[in-house]
Amino acid sequence: MTGTTGRVALVTGASSGIGAATARLLATRGMRVVVNYLRSGTAAEEVVAGIEAAGGQAMAVQADVREAAAVESMIEQVRAAWGGIDVLVHNALTPYVIKPFQDMTWEELGGKLDDEMRAAFAVTKAVLPAMAEQGWGRIIYLGTGLSHQPREGMIALGTAKAALVQFARYLAQELGPRGITVNVVEPGPVEDTRMAAVFDEEHKQRQVAATPLGRLAHPGDVAQAVAFYASEDNAFMTGTTAAVNGGMSMY
Numbered sequence: 116m117t118g119t120t121g122r123v124a125l126v127t128g129a130s131s132g133i134g135a136a137t138a139r140l141l142a143t144r145g146m147r148v149v150v151n152y153l154r155s156g157t158a159a160e161e162v163v164a165g166i167e168a169a170g171g172q173a174m175a176v177q178a179d180v181r182e183a184a185a186v187e188s189m190i191e192q193v194r195a196a197w198g199g200i201d202v203l204v205h206n207a208l209t210p211y212v213i214k215p216f217q218d219m220t221w222e223e224l225g226g227k228l229d230d231e232m233r234a235a236f237a238v239t240k241a242v243l244p245a246m247a248e249q250g251w252g253r254i255i256y257l258g259t260g261l262s263h264q265p266r267e268g269m270i271a272l273g274t275a276k277a278a279l280v281q282f283a284r285y286l287a288q289e290l291g292p293r294g295i296t297v298n299v300v301e302p303g304p305v306e307d308t309r310m311a312a313v314f315d316e317e318h319k320q321r322q323v324a325a326t327p328l329g330r331l332a333h334p335g336d337v338a339q340a341v342a343f344y345a346s347e348d349n350a351f352m353t354g355t356t357a358a359v360n361g362g363m364s365m366y
């Protein structure tokens with residue numbers, strides 16, 4: 116097998132935003148793509164139809180990534196059709212509250228931490244056996260710049276994603292000897308996502324003004340970084356984070 120042709124990639128939360136853009140890009144690179152979703156079946160089928168119309172291969176599979184049994188049954192469905200998963204892009208965005216710590220309950224903060232890590236744990240556990248057996252795998256998690264640079268009201272997401280980054284580093288250390296790389300892509304604010312819709316135009320213009328490259332990211336910008344980590348070209352980067360933020364935050 117050369118390049119990425121024929122590899123099977125699972126993109127969690129691929130019915131929308133960054134996940135949908137990533138699914139499309141990986142398909143153009145010759146991967147067979149699993150478009151996971153939770154509620155937006157129609158949108159997921161549209162992503163699949165777009166990939167197929169462009170000559171690629173994709174399938175939509177519903178599963179709540181926080182539920183280990185649902186994740187296992189998704190992986191089983193993929194295994195029956197295409198075999199084991201070579202590339203995991205864990206991108207699904209579970210809900211979280213935006214509010215100051217002062218007004219936050221433990222259920223809100225602890226709930227997000229639990230959802231974030233439970234989902235990462237479940238999807239990683241489920242894809243690992245096939246990757247370990249073949250001695251090759253690519254795991255990419257979607258983090259956020261908010262893990263490094265706090266922003267008002269974002270303590271639940273920023274803290275949960277910071278835990279995800281350290282989880283990724285531990286996995287990179289453990290799985291390197293098995294030929295599996297583990298990396299995190301950390302976007303700044305991304306247009307055309309549900310999160311972008313939360314903020315008004317004035318807020319957006321302030322963010323653009325603070326970005327040396329003069330605009331916010333598009334989902335496709337983030338997908339490019341993910342696709343690099345997912346490819347054979349990434350032979351020697353593991354345990355790293357890639358900031359896709361136009362220079363808004365440099366760390």
Ligand SMILES: NC(=O)c1ccc[n+]([C@@H]2O[C@H](COP(=O)([O-])OP(=O)(O)OC[C@H]3O[C@@H](n4cnc5c(N)ncnc54)[C@H](OP(=O)(O)O)[C@@H]3O)[C@@H](O)[C@H]2O)c1
Pocket residue numbers: 127128129130131132133134151152153154155156178179180181205206207208209210257258259260301302303304305306307308309310311
């Ligand atoms: N947007 C930004 O500005 C930004 C910035 C930094 C980092 N990120 C990170 O990038 C990733 C993608 O963000 P996005 O803004 O593109 O997301 P989005 O547009 O809100 O889409 C979220 C996706 O996650 C899926 N999803 C939610 N809960 C799920 C669950 N329990 N099981 C399976 N799928 C689930 C949704 O599926 P359904 O619609 O089918 O429910 C949807 O496909 C996230 O990890 C996010 O933290 C985003």
